[in-house]
Amino acid sequence: LQTVPTLPTDVTDRTGFSTAEVVVHPTGRFVYASNRGHDSIAMYAVDAATGRLDLLGVEPIRGKTPRNFALAPGGRFLLAAGQASDTVTVFAIDHSTGRLSFTGTSIDVPMPMCIRWRP
Template sequence: MRSAYRIDAESGRLTRLNGRSSEGDGPCHVSVDATGRYAFVANYQGATVAAYPLADDGRLGEAADVVAHEGSGPDPERQAAPHPHAIAPGPENRFCYVPDLGTDRIEIYRPDESSALRPTEAEPVTARPGAGPRHIAFHPTEPYCYVVEELESTVSAYKRDPRTGGLVSIDRTSTLPAAFDGDNESADVHVHPSGRWVYVSNRGHDSVGVFAVDAATGRLESVDHEPTRGETPRDIALAPDGSVLLACNQHGDSVVSFAIDGAGRLEFVAALDVPKPVCATFLESA
């Protein structure tokens, strides 16, 4: 099930508007296109992605399209079936990108006027076998995007063709310090609004990796790894002005805020007790 809510501008309280089936088990990610007319959902267990029209008041319409993924990967425990982990509209709002952890692919769709998820002329991108692509983030001004790969704790850089939506691999970097040899699963990735840095969360190392972006090539260079002061940072969020990063420690029962300095590094500010936080977002006032 997925639901739509109205946000009270003064109090921040939520009022439920309606709900629709997510058209698959284990819905794990939702997004809205730049026009505010369509919403998309990825179903991790159900191996499907779905698209919905949005009414003027924000209510969800019936699913306009449902696409089932097929395939598997080399990890018998985590990749026996497809697992779409996110669905993200691209910067031009012409394409949707779906990292599939189970198939090691990044599927690319082009929503039409009815929000149906049509194939594109660009081929799906195949990640390194066993990498497990999870989330994707786009550079604000350059044709680059970054995909965090959960199973191998890596982040891959791609050059993106704005015309076709296609992706070409640039580089692949570990999300961890070289000396770390424990268990880890990378989770979330975001690009700073300035385009100068990329941030990736590490569950196991329990840190946020900070990477500098080479503006000429799109490649990443490790800058720092900041502890999240809690276990299992499943999600991170950047303030729209790039001044603050939030880390959601799912098994640490806390949301931790960091200030971002002029070099992109994180400075601890405060921790808030929150039971099992798995996602955070910033809302901009109208």
């Protein structure tokens, strides 16, 4: 069992913050968790030998209240639903590091609550 932080160490007032969702990358090498209140996605690398998580960093979703997020099939992109900002933002996933980078794409969607991919 391991307890890991989802917020940067400089965040001292965590009032109203909560972690909402955790998703494992299809390769099993990375894990992502959403932070409501902080409006971000925490990124972790999975140690292949021990299974322990190492916090890589925290990426802002560029919206409010990450209600849900989903990885694209194949794990190349992450889409984050900003429920309170009426946006879905798109991030590229670096396959070697697992880090997210904002693609510059943000789609206006009224109160997005769930993202699913069609098979």
